[in-house]
Amino acid sequence: MDRMKTLLESYYGVGSSGDEDPSLATNLDSASFDRESYVKDRLEKSSFAELLRTDDSLVHEVRTLDADVQLLVYDNYSKFIGATDTIRSMKDKINEIESEVDALASRVDNVHGTTLELNERMRPKRSRIEKLVRLQGLIQKLNFLFELPLRLRQCIEMDAAGQAVRYYQRAVPILQKHAEVASFAAIQKESEEIILQLRENLREKINQPSLSFDSFNESLSLLIELSEGSDLLPSAPSGSLDKEALRDAFFAWHEHHFDAQIKRALELQANLGLEGFVSELCVRVLDDLQSACETYKRLFADGTGLTTPSEEEEVRAAREDAALQLRAFAKPVLSRFLNTVRSRLVADDVMYGGEIHAKEIGRDAAEGKSTRESELNATQRSEAGQFGVLLGALDAFVRHMHETDLGEVVRAxxxxxxxxxxxxxxxxxxxxxxxxxxxxxxxxxxxxxxxAHVHKEEMQHASPMVRAKELAIEIESDIAQTMMDLDGLLRACSDLLADMSAIFDNLIKFQLRSWVLGLANALECVCDPFHPARRSQGEHGRIALSLHALGDGKSSSSSTSSRQAQGMAPERSKILVDVPVRAGDEPNALLDLACLALQFRLYVRRCPYSIAGAPELMNELDATKERLLLAFVEANANLLSKDLGASVALAPEEVGSEGGFGAWSVRPSIVAVVEGIHRCCKQVSLCSQDDHLLGPAKKLNEAEADDEPSLGAGTAFDADMRAHSGRFMRSSTGNRVTASVQKDIERMFSRRVTLYEHVQLTADSVALNLLKVILKTLFEATRESTFSREAFQQFEIDLYFLRSVVPTLVEDVEVPSTQLTQVMAASRDRCVDPEPLSQDVIDRACRASRAAMREHQEASS
Structure with missing residues (x-):
């Protein structure tokens, strides 16, 4: 029993290992299991109930294993029986096969014997049959030779020159071999005359322009085969044909042929459609060119023809010369073909819509294509969008170009x-x-x-920024649609031209960049007829535009254009835009354009598409916004200061004031300037969402309580004005020279006020720049005027009024205060008798004007 166990363990590979683990002696599934240790361990550690449960489980497992072993034995037994039956069946079949092979071998022996017997019986008759067959062939050849002239004439009448040459080629060797026979010599002479006449016919035929492509090549090939010096016409007269002349005829006819093919394709393009036109042109030119090159190399470039050089160097030189001539012929044809295809593919009408698909389906049906095929083509085109037909044409063109093989005519x-x-x-x-x-x-x-602004149309939204946002959303929608269309086009072309994917990506990036730069120029060109980036000729002409852009003009628009031209980047100046000249100068439109520039700066920042040089573009849009805001400030300043120069030196009675000197008030033009600045600040505040509408420092209705401190004798403005009062009083003539020198010195050391600084989209920045421009205009008008005492006093009230409202407009009052001081000094200098008004009169006039202005603003609100 132990021996059997050892054999089974060694067979199944479950024998006991030399390295037994004593800790696994109580594990039933371990190779180190020891039944005595297991029983001892169970008795020591388990209760009686656990022992019973263990016993039941062991009994159950043993029965399960016995059943499995029984099933395994039955299964193995059935396989052994099946194997025994198979072996017995194979033994029986092998015996049958051996008997059949023996029968087949006997039959083969019988057939072999019968064959040998038949060969012996048929040998005499076979030799006789072979003689008769040879005789029949000879008779047929003789019949062919005797009928050769008739056959040649029939072929010429049927315009089958190739068949006639083949007949003649078959007969010439026999006729030349048996030339001593009179009948054969007569047949050869008659046949040569017919072939010579055929050669003359072929020579006339190749000069016909209406000849088909295949007919010309066949005729020229036959003509070269029948040329002087060949074995076919040994008795032909010499000098009848020239190889160079045939080559020139070959090139001339094919040049005319390809010109006619291109012209014919252009005539048919209206009925073919774009894809059909490209395919037709490729078939007419590329396929014929490939065939023409093969024919030329066969006829002229293989060293055969009228003469056969004996030296290898001469043969190689002749082949190289023929290849050069073929290359010189093929390249212009290819160039005309490519130019024709390119000009048709880049035409403006290649972007088709839905109706062209119906035409294509109709054309497919006319060509015999199935309905399913036509519908499949239409589906592919519709998936490609409006560029479907163009992609089909490109695919046909590229496929034909790749399939065409011109050999060594062009480089690889x-x-x-x-x-x-x-x-x-x-x-x-x-x-x-x-x-x-x-x-x-x-x-x-x-x-x-x-x-809409010029014609004073009613706007849907009061805020320029909201209007700009809506317009920006519409433009962004146009961009998204364009990019969606181009995405399908470029994806399809990247599959068509695998190495072009990166180039197309860069193309879109830089086109987006150019588009943004063009938008920046368009925003400025709309409001500036003299902008250097304007492409439209208009009424001014390009020369006038360029001169104004360089600063030759003196109008405000030309000065703005000059500043824009100086501040414009060179790259932007190359992006010309087609924006016609608009009539009118509407500042509110400028503010909308500035807001639109800001919106597109945000769009470039969050753009889902990759744009080349996005940071620089954002800087450009910032510069555009600042220039538009600058133009907005300049336009409003021109409107607000339009009447200041004419009325600056007028006395109260000259402007219609009633009550003489007892009813002083601020002039309406000055009040209109302040109200205009308030309006501009309000519009800008709607864009920038400021918390205040009238300025960052103080509201106008809150300044009433501070009137006395702001206009009293203790203010910095009054101290500055009084400090200069004695300096500019003209008490005597003798002091005029000293006063003039002193005035020049003060101007040299006075503070320099820079106009047209960077304008931000805030009420404070706009108000500050408006004040600087208006006060500068007021200063220039003051220097060119002469004041009477009453006009000087009226002007003093106006300046004090402006000084009182400056804190309500801007935070930094230093620059406007300096300008007001300069204006007051200039008015004193230009006054004949500068006698200031009392402070009480000035305060009452300013207070009344501010109250009236506040009531007017509340009423308008």
Missing amino acids: GFLQDRSTEVAEHVIRNQVVLAFDELHADVNKRLIAMYD
């Missing part, structure tokens, strides 16, 4: 490179067209917005 990869070049040019053109259309749509929207 030449056709693939040219097809890639044309396809890239076409795609670039379509991208440019798409962005040009986007430019045109944006310009139309900008013009519509500007015209």
